[in-house]
Amino acid sequence: xxxxxxxxxxxxxxxxxxxxxxxxxxxxxxxxxxxxxxxxxxxxxxxxxxxxxxxxxxxxxxxxxxxxxxxxxxxxxxxxxxxxxxxxxxxxxxxxxxxxxxxxxxxxxxxxxxxxxxxxxxxxxxxxxxxxxxxxxxxxxxxxxxxxxxxxxxxxxxxxxxxxxxxxxxxxxxxxxxxxxxxxxxxxxxxxxxxxxxxxxxxxxxxxxxxxxxxxxxxxxxxxxxxxxxxxxxxxxxxxxxxxxxxxxxxxxxxxxxxxxxxxxxxxxxxxxxxxxxxxxxxxxxxxxxxxxxxxxxxxxxxxxxxxxxxxxxxxx
Amino acid sequence: xxxxxxxxxxxxxxxxxxxxxxxxxxxxxxxxxxxxxxxxxxxxxxxxxxxxxxxxxxxxxxxxxxxxxxxxxxxxxxxxxxxxxxxxxxxxxxxxxxxxxxxxxxxxxxxxxxxxxxxxxxxxxxxxxxxxxxxxxxxxxxxxxxxx
Numbered sequence: 141x142x143x144x145x146x147x148x149x150x151x152x153x154x155x156x157x158x159x160x161x162x163x164x165x166x167x168x169x170x171x172x173x174x175x176x177x178x179x180x181x182x183x184x185x186x187x188x189x190x191x192x193x194x195x196x197x198x199x200x201x202x203x204x205x206x207x208x209x210x211x212x213x214x215x216x217x218x219x220x221x222x223x224x225x226x227x228x229x230x231x232x233x234x235x236x237x238x239x240x241x242x243x244x245x246x247x248x249x250x251x252x253x254x255x256x257x258x259x260x261x262x263x264x265x266x267x268x269x270x271x272x273x274x275x276x277x278x279x280x281x282x283x284x285x286x287x288x289x290x291x292x293x294x295x296x297x298x299x300x301x302x303x304x305x306x307x308x309x310x311x312x313x314x315x316x317x318x319x320x321x322x323x324x325x326x327x328x329x330x331x332x333x334x335x336x337x338x339x340x341x342x343x344x345x346x347x348x349x350x351x352x353x354x355x356x357x358x359x360x361x362x363x364x365x366x367x368x369x370x371x372x373x374x375x376x377x378x379x380x381x382x383x384x385x386x387x388x389x390x391x392x393x394x395x396x397x398x399x400x401x402x403x404x405x406x407x408x409x410x411x412x413x414x415x416x417x418x419x420x421x422x423x424x425x426x427x428x429x430x431x432x433x434x435x436x437x438x439x440x441x442x443x444x445x446x447x448x449x450x451x452x453x454x455x456x457x
Numbered sequence: 458x459x460x461x462x463x464x465x466x467x468x469x470x471x472x473x474x475x476x477x478x479x480x481x482x483x484x485x486x487x488x489x490x491x492x493x494x495x496x497x498x499x500x501x502x503x504x505x506x507x508x509x510x511x512x513x514x515x516x517x518x519x520x521x522x523x524x525x526x527x528x529x530x531x532x533x534x535x536x537x538x539x540x541x542x543x544x545x546x547x548x549x550x551x552x553x554x555x556x557x558x559x560x561x562x563x564x565x566x567x568x569x570x571x572x573x574x575x576x577x578x579x580x581x582x583x584x585x586x587x588x589x590x591x592x593x594x595x596x597x598x599x600x601x602x603x604x605x
Contacts, residue, residue, distance in 0.1 A: 237478075395516060444479055
């Protein structure tokens with residue numbers, strides 16, 4: 141496994157101490173998690189079969205793979221000394237081979253819809269904590285339409301020789317839409333059997349599947365400043381984050397009937413897992429305002445990937 | 458940390474974390490069910506679990522969808538199969554109790570394309586039942602398709 145070296149790198153990180161967060165922040169995170177809309181649950185509770193899967197099951201593995209790629213990691217957000225930052229990150233989503241796209245059945249699901257997850261991000265340093273917010277508006281990238289929100293708060297609790305240790309909590313929610321279960325292109329390339337499946341089970345229509353990530357993560361982040369005096373803006377930074385996430389992501393199979401309605405005979409798949417992950421990266425101040433960062437992210441059993449982050453950063457704390 | 462140090466970290470990250478998927482595909486071809494030939498099978502204990510896992514789910518032979526007019530959920534499957542005409546092949550019967558060779562069901566789940574008259578093997582677009590599972594169903598039919 142290529143990501144093994146990174147895991148070894150991540151494991152060298154020293155464990156931090158207890159994280160102390162103001163109660164208000166914890167309440168805010170809990171409220172945000174609760175209020176992010178989940179239309180499926182609201183509209184169709186009681187009418188759909190909900191299948192709960194662990195991350196060791198084929199269906200759960202696939203759900204965990206995509207939700208892991210969406211974890212809201214530090215990715216070089218606020219560098220030491222910066223007051224705010226506005227930028228865009230891009231996460232590479234490695235394509236799955238045909239065997240990996242078969243969650244318990246022989247029919248490959250059309251999951252390789254978008255190779256990159258772009259995510260705008262705003263971060264602000266306040267006296268209480270560092271706050272990060274992200275929203276991916278409902279635009280279509282490749283063949284997937286995402287509408288995702290993410291929120292994080294982080295607070296340093298120790299510093300030693302230019303390295304700050306911080307606790308960080310984040311949540312991700314929203315929806316990605318795509319024709320995953322029933323896809324005319326896949327059916328056309330799959331021979332007569334898939335064509336029959338598309339005609340009979342899919343009613344001859346592309347499905348409108350909803351992948352709904354629902355993640356809450358906690359991390360300890362060690363951030364080392366590069367250059368610049370303490371209190372001033374750093375020339376760069378390197379960071380290492382170790383954490384875990386509670387994953388309740390869902391996949392709502394959206395087979396469309398001839399009358400245009402969603403076929404309620406298909407289940408909603410839900411992941412129930414708590415999994416570790418880690419990230420490490422470097423960021424550099426390219427110019428007075430511009431920063432660039434690269435982060436390696438590894439979620440064991442799911443994905444190892446890279447994130448790029450380019451941003452405008454405001455100085456002066 | 459020097460600029461060179463940062464550059465090395467970038468190179469190490471790029472090389473070591475070339476994006477990859479950290480799980481393998483594949484799954485249990487028996488779908489978690491016993492992959493053995495049951496000598497004297499019954500519907501309740503041996504055949505219905507196969508139907509539940511491989512046939513009677515949403516979009517296929519569930520109550521709501523009942524593809525090809527066939528509902529294979531527990532409590533309805535025997536009546537839907539035994540002595541019922543095969544919708545896809547006129548003159549054939551889905552399950553002829555006591556005669557597995559004349560039962561259309563076995564042809565539809567078997568690997569002989571000619572015996573299926575060109576229709577897709579069931580389960581559709583999915584891994585076939587194992588040979589042992591098919592033989593269990595064949596014996597159930599041959600022994601009169603008993604409920605218990």
